[in-house]
Amino acid sequence: GRGNMSRQRLLGARLPTQTQENEMTDIKDRVDQWLRDAHAMEEQAETMLNGQAMRIENYPTLKARIEQHLEETKRQRARLEACIERRGASSSGIKDMAMKFTAMMQNLSGVFAGDEVVKGVLASYTFEHMEIASYRILVAAAEADGDMETARVCEEICAEEEAMAAWLEENMGEIAIQHLVRQEASLEEAKR
Numbered sequence: 001g002r003g004n005m006s007r008q009r010l011l012g013a014r015l016p017t018q019t020q021e022n023e024m025t026d027i028k029d030r031v032d033q034w035l036r037d038a039h040a041m042e043e044q045a046e047t048m049l050n051g052q053a054m055r056i057e058n059y060p061t062l063k064a065r066i067e068q069h070l071e072e073t074k075r076q077r078a079r080l081e082a083c084i085e086r087r088g089a090s091s092s093g094i095k096d097m098a099m100k101f102t103a104m105m106q107n108l109s110g111v112f113a114g115d116e117v118v119k120g121v122l123a124s125y126t127f128e129h130m131e132i133a134s135y136r137i138l139v140a141a142a143e144a145d146g147d148m149e150t151a152r153v154c155e156e157i158c159a160e161e162e163a164m165a166a167w168l169e170e171n172m173g174e175i176a177i178q179h180l181v182r183q184e185a186s187l188e189e190a191k192r
Ligand code: MG
Pocket: 042, 045, 073, 076, 131, 161
């Protein structure tokens, strides 16, 4: 019918060869940019996890899991750098991006009250989900760009973020209870 014909005309008008080439260039640039964003995100993760690992004293299981993820995070950053280099993208912008997530993380973890550990778990759980979303987007975008190696790397990194989020999900209730019990015990002690 007429509707179908005009749709074909629209599609035909939208996809001349020149436009297609421009769109492919846009995809590559966008994937490069998202890889740099992910790199900045991992630098922020490293700062946050390092700070938590140093401050936690009374929660050895949480501390050990954070230290494990800190090592994973350092490898993730290095793997992203390898992807950015292999794609021939400029890595000069990498350092400039590092402060991008600082404000958000300061809001989540900057002012520590007595419930520092619980607030830290909350911030980490939130951060892991930002990472999971970022890598799922990157996997799809890298595949669209035909860069299967970057897609594979981002899939593997994403699995580490999902594992960390799952661990936090399983343990956050217990950590909160431990905190409440410790706090009550110290209040009782102060009364004596
Ligand atoms: Mg990460």
